[in-house]
Amino acid sequence: MHSDIVIDCQHLSHSYGKRQIYNDLSFSVPRGRILGLLGKNGTGKTTIINILSGYLAPSAGRCTIFGTDVRHMPHHMRRQIGLLIEGHVQYQFMNIEQIEHFYAPFFPGQWRRDAYYELMRKLRVAPRQRISRMSCGQRSQVALGLILAQNPELLVLDDFSLGLDPGYRRLFVDYLREYARAEQRTVFLTSHIIQDMERLIDDCIIMDYGRILVQQPVGVLLEQVRQYTCSVPEGYSPTPHQQLYHPTVSHGRLELTSPIPHQQVAQLLRADGINPDELQSHPLNLEDAFIGLTGKY
Amino acid sequence: MKRFSQIYLSLLIVFMILWALPWAYNFLFARPNKTPFVLYSSLLHDFLLVEYSEANGHVRRDRHNNRYTEAQTDSLLPTFYMRLLVSNGRWPDTLMGQPVAPHDVQRTNFNFRAMAADINAPRVPLYFLQEAMPRRAELEMPSDVMRFTAQGVEFVDMTSNTIDPDKSLRYTKALTAKGFAFPPRYVAGNPSTHKDYDNGLLLLDARQQLFHLKQLRGRPYVQPVAVPDSVRLRHLFVTEFRDRQLLGLLTDSCHRLFALRADSYELVRTGVDGYDPEQHNMTIFGNMFDWTVRIAQPQTERYMALDATTLQLLDTLSIATPRSHAMPGMSFRSSTNPRIRPRWQ
Amino acid sequence: MLKSIALKEWLKTRWFLLLINVIMLGSSGFLMLRMHRAMDIKGADHIWQVMLLRDAIIVDSLATLPMLLGVVLALVQLMPEMHRKCLKLTLHLPCSRLKTTSAMLFYGVITLTISFALCLGLMHVALRPVIAPEMVRHVLLTTLPWFVAGLTAYLLAAWICIEPTWKRRVLNLALTAMLLRVFFLSDTPESYNGFLPALTAMGLLTCSLVWLSVLRFIDGHQD
Numbered sequence: 001m002h003s004d005i006v007i008d009c010q011h012l013s014h015s016y017g018k019r020q021i022y023n024d025l026s027f028s029v030p031r032g033r034i035l036g037l038l039g040k041n042g043t044g045k046t047t048i049i050n051i052l053s054g055y056l057a058p059s060a061g062r063c064t065i066f067g068t069d070v071r072h073m074p075h076h077m078r079r080q081i082g083l084l085i086e087g088h089v090q091y092q093f094m095n096i097e098q099i100e101h102f103y104a105p106f107f108p109g110q111w112r113r114d115a116y117y118e119l120m121r122k123l124r125v126a127p128r129q130r131i132s133r134m135s136c137g138q139r140s141q142v143a144l145g146l147i148l149a150q151n152p153e154l155l156v157l158d159d160f161s162l163g164l165d166p167g168y169r170r171l172f173v174d175y176l177r178e179y180a181r182a183e184q185r186t187v188f189l190t191s192h193i194i195q196d197m198e199r200l201i202d203d204c205i206i207m208d209y210g211r212i213l214v215q216q217p218v219g220v221l222l223e224q225v226r227q228y229t230c231s232v233p234e235g236y237s238p239t240p241h242q243q244l245y246h247p248t249v250s251h252g253r254l255e256l257t258s259p260i261p262h263q264q265v266a267q268l269l270r271a272d273g274i275n276p277d278e279l280q281s282h283p284l285n286l287e288d289a290f291i292g293l294t295g296k297y
Numbered sequence: 298m299k300r301f302s303q304i305y306l307s308l309l310i311v312f313m314i315l316w317a318l319p320w321a322y323n324f325l326f327a328r329p330n331k332t333p334f335v336l337y338s339s340l341l342h343d344f345l346l347v348e349y350s351e352a353n354g355h356v357r358r359d360r361h362n363n364r365y366t367e368a369q370t371d372s373l374l375p376t377f378y379m380r381l382l383v384s385n386g387r388w389p390d391t392l393m394g395q396p397v398a399p400h401d402v403q404r405t406n407f408n409f410r411a412m413a414a415d416i417n418a419p420r421v422p423l424y425f426l427q428e429a430m431p432r433r434a435e436l437e438m439p440s441d442v443m444r445f446t447a448q449g450v451e452f453v454d455m456t457s458n459t460i461d462p463d464k465s466l467r468y469t470k471a472l473t474a475k476g477f478a479f480p481p482r483y484v485a486g487n488p489s490t491h492k493d494y495d496n497g498l499l500l501l502d503a504r505q506q507l508f509h510l511k512q513l514r515g516r517p518y519v520q521p522v523a524v525p526d527s528v529r530l531r532h533l534f535v536t537e538f539r540d541r542q543l544l545g546l547l548t549d550s551c552h553r554l555f556a557l558r559a560d561s562y563e564l565v566r567t568g569v570d571g572y573d574p575e576q577h578n579m580t581i582f583g584n585m586f587d588w589t590v591r592i593a594q595p596q597t598e599r600y601m602a603l604d605a606t607t608l609q610l611l612d613t614l615s616i617a618t619p620r621s622h623a624m625p626g627m628s629f630r631s632s633t634n635p636r637i638r639p640r641w642q
Numbered sequence: 643m644l645k646s647i648a649l650k651e652w653l654k655t656r657w658f659l660l661l662i663n664v665i666m667l668g669s670s671g672f673l674m675l676r677m678h679r680a681m682d683i684k685g686a687d688h689i690w691q692v693m694l695l696r697d698a699i700i701v702d703s704l705a706t707l708p709m710l711l712g713v714v715l716a717l718v719q720l721m722p723e724m725h726r727k728c729l730k731l732t733l734h735l736p737c738s739r740l741k742t743t744s745a746m747l748f749y750g751v752i753t754l755t756i757s758f759a760l761c762l763g764l765m766h767v768a769l770r771p772v773i774a775p776e777m778v779r780h781v782l783l784t785t786l787p788w789f790v791a792g793l794t795a796y797l798l799a800a801w802i803c804i805e806p807t808w809k810r811r812v813l814n815l816a817l818t819a820m821l822l823r824v825f826f827l828s829d830t831p832e833s834y835n836g837f838l839p840a841l842t843a844m845g846l847l848t849c850s851l852v853w854l855s856v857l858r859f860i861d862g863h864q865d
Contacts, residue, residue: 016864050862053730053734054734054860055730055733055859055860055862056861056862057861057862075735075736075737075738075739076736077736078734078735078736079736081734083730083731083734085726085727085730085731086726086727087726089726089727089728089730089731090728090731091650091653091722091728091731092722092725092728093653093654093722094650094653098649098653101646101649102646102649102650103646105643105645105646106643106646106735106736106737107736298740298850298853299853299854299857301850302850302851302853302854303854305847305848305850305851306851306854309817309821309844309848310817313817313820313821316820317820418697418830418833419780419830419831419832419833419835421693421694421774421776421777421780422776423694423774423776423777425691425694425695438687438691440687442690442694442774444774444776453774455686455687455690456685456686456687458686458771458772458773458774488695489695629824629827629837630827630828635828635830635833636830636833636834636835636836636837637824637827637828637833637834637837638836638837639837
């Protein structure tokens with residue numbers, strides 16, 4: 001429980017039928033970090049969340065949380081894992097009081113009733129209003145409120161921004177960030193809306209189909225990854241290179257994304273027969289870096 | 298738990314396949330058994346078989362394969378086809394050398410059925426004791442039912458659902474006075490208003506003694522019946538045939554069939570044996586000359602002809618009825634026992 | 643913890659439980675009333691004779707009702723769990739998943755049993771004054787397999803409902819149909835008496851099949 005690595009997944013492989021989602025995937029999440037798993041639709045983000053939360057047996061590999069295999073985790077350890085399932089789903093047939101009454105006895109000594117009701121006070125819902133009759137944003141607040149009340153060591157949040165309008169998304173992100181920083185909690189989350197992640201996460205894993213493209217702190221990533229542009233002769237076709245992501249030519253201009261320094265990019269282009277004197281580099285925000293690394297399609 | 302669940306699921310699947318597969322096979326492929334209609338003809342001194350097949354139509358023959366026409370068959374079984382013969386003007390003046398009027402035939406003809414499924418069916422232990430000598434001509438159902446206890450008999454009035462203490466005491470005393478040991482092991486009767494007369498109930502008491510109980514003008518009539526020590530009665534059937542000769546038919550633990558004479562209470566061993574009422578269905582077509590007893594057993598139908606006067610065996614016939622195409626398997630139902638339980642058939 | 647599970651199940655099913663009791667007591671009450679009226683009109687002895695001589699048990703029309711209510715209770719209780727995979731929340735609770743599943747099923751079995759017992763009680767109370775105790779016993783023993791079928795149908799419907807793949811659901815449904823058929827093979831009153839203890843054990847043990855569906859859900863099986 002006191003190891004510095006909270007989540008450790010090694011050599012994960014999984015396929016649905018004949019379709020392989022990924023092969024030999026490894027990553028780990030240190031204690032106290034907020035890690036965002038970014039990837040386009042179908043890259044297997046939810047599959048990883050399902051494996052991590054014990055709801056999917058991977059074809060190969062092993063995941064541990066707090067040093068324990070998630071498939072054989074003693075049930076009391078689930079007290080320390082807050083799970084937000086896709087769509088902020090909670091028991092729709094309960095109201096905010098009932099759901100608090102329901103969960104509280106499962107977390108003796110750690111349940112923070114006040115934190116829950118503090119958040120609920122900000123919702124304009126009647127205490128007896130059923131969750132099924134709440135707006136999407138209100139439901140997500142209830143789900144978050146329950147996780148904050150549970151006060152777990154690790155929060156696993158699947159596509160936390162799904163269905164939330166911008167205002168609620170911002171509110172959710174701010175709440176979560178404040179809470180995680182103040183309580184030194186570890187958070188593992190996925191989202192398909194990248195701009196919110198920049199405000200929230202410390203580290204990111206960017207997934208492409210079947211593999212991890214990048215795993216590093218967001219600060220380092222934004223420091224390194226640049227968009228490069230320069231003029232190219234007519235009929236130029238870029239040579240593929242591992243460090244030059246998604247080079248495209250449009251109206252005589254080459255555009256690519258790369259994590260390597262300006263000088264190295266210039267050398268690679270020169271070797272490809274391009275005059276790199278006009279090479280320009282531009283800093284990127286997280287969303288642009290993500291698109292640059294994973295491509296638009 | 299997972300292992301147990303998997304084993305249990307497998308067991309259920311195997312169990313259901315053993316049940317459903319033979320059922321489906323038999324449903325699709327089994328053909329009905331066409332057994333002939335068989336009656337003994339005292340005129341022929343042989344059994345007459347009426348068979349039907351789509352190829353040959355009706356074939357009427359005896360065991361020596363002598364064929365008969367429809368009209369010949371009517372005449373060979375005159376008591377069975379009496380109405381037809383009378384309406385065609387073919388009724389003979391004498392039968393077997395004695396003059397016989399149609400109403401004599403009507404009076405002495407009977408048919409009797411004892412189905413194993415009825416005998417094995419669960420029953421509510423309440424019995425009707427009808428008035429055997431009603432003031433008016435017709436029989437009526439009583440207004441109460443009888444219940445036997447270890448101490449005696451109780452009459453429960455149906456309208457008030459209360460016990461009639463006087464009548465209960467009267468009958469208890471009457472039975473006890475004749476040596477009846479409560480509670481009875483077997484109670485048989487035919488409560489109905491659709492019969493010519495009422496023979497009351499036949500009872501086997503706690504000591505296996507046979508008793509006859511009737512209600513005559515509101516009073517109990519109890520008659521112990523002497524049964525040889527070698528006979529341990531098992532099943533009792535009260536008969537109310539029109540000729541009033543018999544009180545009932547009885548079987549014993551050796552599966553022999555007995556008849557109880559109404560006037561003398563004489564227990565007559567008939568020529569029928571190997572009849573287990575819990576396993577076999579029995580039908581009897583009787584007339585003034587003979588009885589044709591049919592005992593349907595799995596895979597065989599046995600026919601026995603008895604002399605109507607002495608009840609001794611005249612002749613026997615066995616017809617095999619193999620179940621064609623039947624696939625063995627598990628079944629919960631049985632044609633001879635309505636109680637549901639798994640059986641291998 | 644069990645109290646919390648009971649609270650959750652109660653919140654899902656309370657209105658339906660009320661409906662079950664209204665339907666069970668209403669339909670058995672109606673049959674009792676009809677019998678009392680028939681006794682008034684045709685005389686008690688006529689009803690006694692019909693029951694004793696023609697094997698009528700007057701409540702035959704109730705036969706499939708407990709089974710239907712068992713199926714619907716399972717749906718009412720478990721559809722909200724399967725809606726957007728809410729069952730993940732239940733199975734993520736920090737207590738044994740087997741215990742959680744058992745508690746949910748136990749709740750269903752107990753509430754159905756109470757409802758069926760109320761129905762049997764009503765019939766007993768309504769019949770006892772007008773027919774002999776042997777006949778009351780006869781009627782109630784005849785109805786028992788129907789109630790056991792109700793409990794079994796509940797457990798088997800839960801098994802189908804939690805099963806995560808449609809292909810397997812269809813197979814489960816076929817086996818369920820066959821198992822439930824076993825309860826309705828005879829119209830003869832009391833014909834299940836001897837077999838009923840074994841049939842009850844068979845029916846209640848089908849709760850173990852639900853655990854297989856839960857394990858398949860945990861393993862992430864999907865079509």
